[in-house]
Amino acid sequence: MQRRLDGSFYRLRLNPDISAPDVNDEDTDEQAEEESSVGGGLREERRRGGGLFAHNRRAQRGVDGQMYEKAAVKFKPQLHITNGCHAYPAVDEAGQTGGGLKIKGAPSAGCxxxxxxxxxxxxxxWYQDVWAIMYSWYFPKDEPSSGIGHRHEWEPVIVWINNPDVENPKILAVTPSAHSGYHTYAPPNxxxxxxxxxxVAYESHWPMDHALDSTSEAGDFQDLIMWDQLTENARRALNSVNFGSANTPMNDGNFQSKLGRAWPFSS
Structure with missing residues (x-):
């Protein structure tokens, strides 16, 4: 067995059956149709059974592999869900991806x-001599208000630090995604x-869509997996699968351009 960056063991697999409503939840199963491109319901990777995501300690651009992984764990953000869906796994080790949710019912119905x-x-x-750590979450739908929105949602936040290879790396800036651009906090409040x-807060900007922003509210941590730790099949899927109105921010086709768009410094 291999360890997640956080130090704990993990297994991931898809599971189609998450249709049971939450206890004391006013939203019913009829309010959200769960669909998947690979059969069953909304696909979710459970931390039991199945196989492991590969752990590939490959160094990036001269930075020691263990150092960049440690930095990613150290600066992993908290996510506060103000409204809408919670984050879900997007892909399993075999490269199967979920089909998301139709826009139906309440903004958080079914998710x-x-x-x-x-x-x-x-x-x-590295991006212009600053170390950028992009953290991305997948949501089954983006529904800012009942009946408005689209299937699938990706939202990233980028934490910019001076250098992961120094003893005490420091945050220089934080850029949460905001619609087609990014909020800029350099330095963060x-x-x-x-x-x-x-x-970071995931919140509705009615009537447009959901977006991220910095917040003083505490949130939750999710299990972190780095791009190089994903299996080849998982990376191939995230590089090629069409998520409709959402695009995968950290894949090979988007990563560098997203960093450029989010660049928080004047020079």
Missing amino acids: KGSGWGSQVYGRSG AGTVDGSTTK
Whole structure:
């Protein structure tokens, strides 16, 4: 067995049956149709059974592999769900991806989390002599208000640090995704950072869509997996699968351009 970056063992697999409503939840199963491109319901990776995501300690651009992984864990953000869906795994080790949810029912109908945990996807690298760590979450739908929105949602936040290879790396800026662009906090506000972790809110910007922003509200941590730790099949899927109105921010086709769009410094 191999260990997740956080140090705990993990297994992931898809599971089609998450249709049972939450206890004391006013939204019923009829309010959300769960669909998947690979059969069954909304696909979710459970932390039991199945195989392991590969753990590939490959160094990036001269930075020691263990150092960049440790930095990714150290600066992993908290996610506070203000409204809408909770984050879900997007892909399993075989490269199967979920089909998301139709826009139907309440904004959080059918996607309030299953109790099996979730995933945050990380990718990091140098950009203009600053180390960028992108953390990305997948949501089954983006429904800012009942009946408005689209199937699938990806939202990233980028934490910019001086260097993962120094003894005490420091946060220089945080750029949460905001519609087609990014909010810029350089440096981040003191109330939005707890130790080495930034606090990020997933919130509705009615009537447009959901977006991320920095917040003083505490949130939850998700299991982190870095791009290089994904299996080849999982990376291939995230590079090629069409998520409709959402695009995978950390894949090979988007990662560098997203960093450029989110660049928080004037020079």
